[in-house]
Amino acid sequence: MKLSARLNHLFENIIFQHQQTHYDEFWDLCCDHGFLGMKLFEKAKTSRVHLLDQVPKILDGLENKYAKFNDGRIEFRMQDAKTVELDATKNHMIVIAGVGGETLIEILEAIITNNPAAKMDFALSPNSHIFQIRQFLQPNFTLLSEDLINDANRLHEHILVRFTPNCAQSISLTGDLFWQTSPFAKKYHTKLVKHYSLINKNYPSLASQNAVEAYLFLAL
Secondary structure, eight states: OOOOOOHHHHHHHHHHHHHOOOOEEEETOOTTTOHHHHHHHHHTTTTEEEESSHHHHHHHHHHHHHHHGGGGEEEEEEEEEEOOOOTTTTTEEEEEEESSSHHHHHHHHHHHOOTTTOOOEEEEEEEHHHHHHHHHHHTTTTEEEEEEETTEEEEEEEEEEEOTTTSOOOOOOSSSHHHHTTTTTTHHHHHHHHHHHHHHHHHHHHHHHHHHHHHHOOOO
């Protein structure tokens, strides 16, 4: 199965991290077509893969489509991602991609609250609210990697983080390395400044003002 540029980049980064850490369990939350989860299943031969979605039609379709490949390492779950329970004795990689920032934060908050002792990394590819997501990550996550990806002329940040309660190392609110290395950095910067400026104009708040100031402070 061919992955989009966005999902392929996530896949490659997750597998690279898997080679350093070895994940016992992969969780593809809000999995939709299941392509990313199935690629992880193919590559990580000794790991279990959980495909979650709340839409029965999606899960039924996935189970029928991939039943012949299932050697017992794939689990199909019709479940709210916020209710995931993790085995604290195993290493987990949890993928949250293709959802809005507010939803992503809600899922993250629920999972770390319900599983405080679990060893878990997260691969995040949100559709929106990236500044708010980074604010949420700061107190309890350490950065593994971050990149800026262009997929069909849409730009997405990919952030891989490790749950590290009360960590001393703070994640940047605006991102670091990709501003210097990505050919799309200036375009993305302009987009973010316009986006948060418009929000601050129509719905003024300290949060939106802080976002505008943070992005304007970047020297590109």
